[in-house]
Every structure is written in C-alpha cells, then in structure tokens.
Amino acid sequence: MSNPKETKKRILSINSVLKTTESMKMISVVKLKKSKKSLSHIKKYSEYIEKLFQYFLLTEEKDSLKKNKYFFSKEKKEKKRLFLIITSNRGLCGSFNSLIFDKIHKIIQENIHDKCLFFSIGKKGLDFLSKKHRYKIYDGNKQFVSHYTYKYKETYPFIIKLIEDFLSKKISSIFLIYNHLKNTLFQEVVVEKFLPIPFSVYNDFSKKPDPILEPSKKMILDCIVPKYLNVKFFKRLLESFTSEHTARMISMHKATENASDIRKNLILNYNKERQITITKEILEIISGLEALK
Structure with missing residues (x-):
C-alpha cells in the first residue's frame, strides 16, 4: 500500500x-476551425484556376502539349526525384508524422538505384531527415524551414525555384507527400505527382474553344503554370494543416x-x-x- x-x-x-x-485540445479546435475556413476558400479559388488552366489547354493541340517542357521530362539514365514532404513543426499529434516517415522508408527501399532527394516542410520532417537520411536532403532546406511562415505569398518564390530546377534538369520529377484527411477519424498519406504536370488534369480534347490569346500562348502558359502549381501546392499545405490539427485534437x-x-x-x-x-x-x-x- x-x-x-x-x-x-x-x-x-x-x-x-x-x-x-x-x-x-481547445487550441487545436480553434486552429482547426481557422484551417478549415482557409481550406474552403482556397478550394474555391483552386477550382477557378484549374478551370482556367484546362480551358487554356483545350486551345492547344495535343501533339504540341506532348512536346511541352511542363508536361514531359526527358529523364537521364540517373533519375533525380524530389519528394516534398509536409510534416508538423510540433509533436503531440499522434501518428501524423510517423505515417509519413514510414512512407519515406518505403520509397527509399523501392528506389535504391534512383537518386531520391527530400525537402521537408516542417521541423519534424527536417529532424527526421537530418538523423536518418542526411545525404538525401535537398539544398536550402534548413533556411527554408527557419524563415518560412506558411503564407500564400511566400510559397510563390519557392514554386518558381522548383520550376527552374525542373527545367534546368537538376531534378527529373517532383512529388508531394502529405496527410489527406478523409474524415475526422481517418487520414491517409498521399503521394501525388507535382511536376511534370500529369495529363490527368484535363481529359477532353473534343471541345476546342477558339479564344483570342494575347500576347502569345507561350507567355500565357509561362504565367499560368506557376500560378496553377502554387495554388495546388498551397491547397495541399492547408489540407496537411487541417489533418495535423485534427490529429492533435483527437490525441489530446x-x-x-x-x-x-x-x-x-x-x-x-x-x-x-x-x-x-x-x-x-x-x-x-x-x-x-x-x-x-
């Protein structure tokens, strides 16, 4: 006794x-409400951007798109894949981060002969990569994490840098790894192709509008692609935040x-x-x- x-x-x-x-728990509830509100806004904005992007793609010929640098990448023998992982900055959120870490281990095992690089958005992911796979960290990761506040305007320069590295053949393809919240009690890790842009973004070549495009199709494409990718990236970022706050709320x-x-x-x-x-x-x-x- x-x-x-x-x-x-x-x-x-x-x-x-x-x-x-x-x-x-109460803090997570408040943050979750804000995150859901921001996510609903970006979803509406994303729908309009995607419609505009698809509308523009329908004006192009399919053969010309197949030769476009944004949709196809001439990979070298040594593939250089970049995986953008979205993790949390803090712990106490259940299996939110561990699910992503398990996915990274699986990707590395499946791509032993390929050169895989990882870029962590979130301190937990950076700590994991620094301890386990330090040689696989993409350049500038520490500076990005320490000075980044996850705002829409700040993601655009980062997307531009990724596009430049992709077009200069430093990396052959880019993938997003994040937690997608299916419902309040279940979340899954999603691996989504980011660049080159998959042809699944549009699937109907039968309708061909004939608008007047100025100044040129090439300049419009160079302008609209970074915008489209930035909106897509920020949307996935907010989805991950929503999943994180939900996981932390349930854990607490x-x-x-x-x-x-x-x-x-x-x-x-x-x-x-x-x-x-x-x-x-x-x-x-x-x-x-x-x-x-």
Missing part, C-alpha cells in the same frame, strides 16, 4: 496534466480521457488509504482505552 501523501502528489500532477491536455482528447481515468483511480485509492489510516488510529485509541481500564 502506497503512502497517502505520495498518492496526493500524483493526483496534483495528474490535475496539471489534465489542464495542459485540455488547453492544447484521448490523453485527457486517460488522465481523467487515472485521476479517478488515484482518488479512489487515496480515499481507501485514508479510510484504512483512520480505522487504524481509531483501533489504537480504543485499544489504549481498553488497556487503561
């Missing part, structure tokens, strides 16, 4: 844990419930120990009185 004083100290520590987990909710159960058991044990102690003291007093008689 433990000491009642020690049990009381444990109850006080559990109370502080409960306050922490409950407050973190479960932690709060577990801490409450532990506290109930400790209070029950504490009351039992007090009752035993009081019973012993009463018996000692009675036995003392009996001895005086």
Whole structure:
C-alpha cells in the first residue's frame, strides 16, 4: 500500500496534466476551425484556376502539349526525384508524422538505384531527415524551414525555384507527400505527382474553344503554370494543416480521457488509504482505552 501523501502528489500532477491536455485540445479546435475556413476558400479559388488552366489547354493541340517542357521530362539514365514532404513543426499529434516517415522508408527501399532527394516542410520532417537520411536532403532546406511562415505569398518564390530546377534538369520529377484527411477519424498519406504536370488534369480534347490569346500562348502558359502549381501546392499545405490539427485534437482528447481515468483511480485509492489510516488510529485509541481500564 502506497503512502497517502505520495498518492496526493500524483493526483496534483495528474490535475496539471489534465489542464495542459485540455488547453492544447481547445487550441487545436480553434486552429482547426481557422484551417478549415482557409481550406474552403482556397478550394474555391483552386477550382477557378484549374478551370482556367484546362480551358487554356483545350486551345492547344495535343501533339504540341506532348512536346511541352511542363508536361514531359526527358529523364537521364540517373533519375533525380524530389519528394516534398509536409510534416508538423510540433509533436503531440499522434501518428501524423510517423505515417509519413514510414512512407519515406518505403520509397527509399523501392528506389535504391534512383537518386531520391527530400525537402521537408516542417521541423519534424527536417529532424527526421537530418538523423536518418542526411545525404538525401535537398539544398536550402534548413533556411527554408527557419524563415518560412506558411503564407500564400511566400510559397510563390519557392514554386518558381522548383520550376527552374525542373527545367534546368537538376531534378527529373517532383512529388508531394502529405496527410489527406478523409474524415475526422481517418487520414491517409498521399503521394501525388507535382511536376511534370500529369495529363490527368484535363481529359477532353473534343471541345476546342477558339479564344483570342494575347500576347502569345507561350507567355500565357509561362504565367499560368506557376500560378496553377502554387495554388495546388498551397491547397495541399492547408489540407496537411487541417489533418495535423485534427490529429492533435483527437490525441489530446484521448490523453485527457486517460488522465481523467487515472485521476479517478488515484482518488479512489487515496480515499481507501485514508479510510484504512483512520480505522487504524481509531483501533489504537480504543485499544489504549481498553488497556487503561
């Protein structure tokens, strides 16, 4: 039987844990609402950009698109694939990061003979890559993570740099790895091709509008592609944030419930120990009185 004083100290520590987990849960709820609101806005904006992009692609001939640098990449014998992984900056979010890390291990094992580079958006991912796969980190990752605040305007220069590296053949293809929230209780890791742009973005060549394009199709394409990719990237970023806050909210909710159960058991044990102690003291007093008689 433990000491009642020690049990009381444990109850006080559990109370502080409960306050922490409950407050973190409420913070995640507030951040989740903001993230969902931003995600709904970017989804609407993304739909218009995609429609505009597809509308423009329908004005082009299919053969000319197949020769375009944005849609096809002439890969060398040594493939250089870049994987952009979106992780969290903080922990306590369940399996949010570990699922992505497992996916990275699987990709490295499947592409042993190819040169795979990784770029982490999030400190947890950068820490993981620094410890496990330091030689596979893409250039400038530390500077990007330390000075990045995840705003829409700040993603555009990063996308431009990726496009330049892709067009200069430094990397042959780019993929996004992020957590997609299917519902409140389930999320999955998605590996999505980012560059070259897959032909799945449009699938109907039968309708061919004939608009007037100025100044030229090439200049419009060079302008609209970075815009389209930036919107797509930021949308995936917000999806990952929504998934992260949901995972953290659920984790803190479960932690709060577990801490409450532990506290109930400790209070029950504490009351039992007090009752035993009081019973012993009463018996000692009675036995003392009996001895005086």
